[in-house]
Amino acid sequence: MKYASVTDRLAGLGGAKWAVHARARAMKAAGEKIIELTIGEPDVPTPGRLVDAAAQAMRAGRTGYSNGRGEPALVAALSARYTARRGRPIGPDQIMCLPGTQTTLYAILRTLVETGDEVLVGDPMYATYEGQIAQSGARMVPVPLRPEKGFRMQAADVVARITPRTRVLFLNTPHNPTGAVLRPADIRAPGLGRSL
Numbered sequence: 342m343k344y345a346s347v348t349d350r351l352a353g354l355g356g357a358k359w360a361v362h363a364r365a366r367a368m369k370a371a372g373e374k375i376i377e378l379t380i381g382e383p384d385v386p387t388p389g390r391l392v393d394a395a396a397q398a399m400r401a402g403r404t405g406y407s408n409g410r411g412e413p414a415l416v417a418a419l420s421a422r423y424t425a426r427r428g429r430p431i432g433p434d435q436i437m438c439l440p441g442t443q444t445t446l447y448a449i450l451r452t453l454v455e456t457g458d459e460v461l462v463g464d465p466m467y468a469t470y471e472g473q474i475a476q477s478g479a480r481m482v483p484v485p486l487r488p489e490k491g492f493r494m495q496a497a498d499v500v501a502r503i504t505p506r507t508r509v510l511f512l513n514t515p516h517n518p519t520g521a522v523l524r525p526a527d528i529r530a531p532g533l534g535r536s537l
């Protein structure tokens with residue numbers, strides 16, 4: 342069987358991390374006392390109102406395909422919210438709904454990077470980022486997140502790693518796994534955020 346080259350790029354990435362998670366789950370299921378610090382499962386239940394609304398919609402027959410771009414009412418609500426929040430018009434045609442962050446990062450990287458491009462990402466990082474970047478063919482360039490700076494990404498550390506091949510900066514705030522929250526001044530600093 343001949344596999345696509347992406348399988349080579351992903352070989353050895355991620356599997357070991359998930360094996361630890363699966364083992365913890367299995368131990369928990371077997372009754373062992375496990376404190377799970379792996380995936381960020383919310384510790385609050387989904388509000389009953391949302392569960393009821395979803396169940397009601399399905400009972401009323403809404404079980405077919407939705408609009409692939411996002412339900413028009415949702416897209417309109419997002420447009421209104423982000424227009425108010427950003428203080429400039431964000432039209433429905435600028436909005437696309439995707440099922441979760443992984444799918445979104447996959448789609449975004451497919452549209453922004455080519456093989457050999459570079460993606461800057463704060464280190465330590467969320468478990469899947471390495472694989473997401475590897476699948477795209479780009480090269481991951483870690484930007485150290487320094488404990489003495491409260492793990493907030495520093496513009497100087499970003500600037501020092503920018504090359505002609507840099508295409509993307511992953512900016513993750515609040516940050517997983519450190520919990521660091523960037524301050525407005527961090528984001529405005531030349532090299533980070535809008536000035537990159």
Ligand SMILES: Cc1ncc(COP(=O)(O)O)c(C=O)c1O
Pocket residue numbers: 381440441442443444467513516517
């Ligand atoms: C920083 C970060 N990126 C991505 C994800 C994955 O998100 P999703 O489950 O929407 O794919 C998480 C989930 O906790 C996360 O914390």
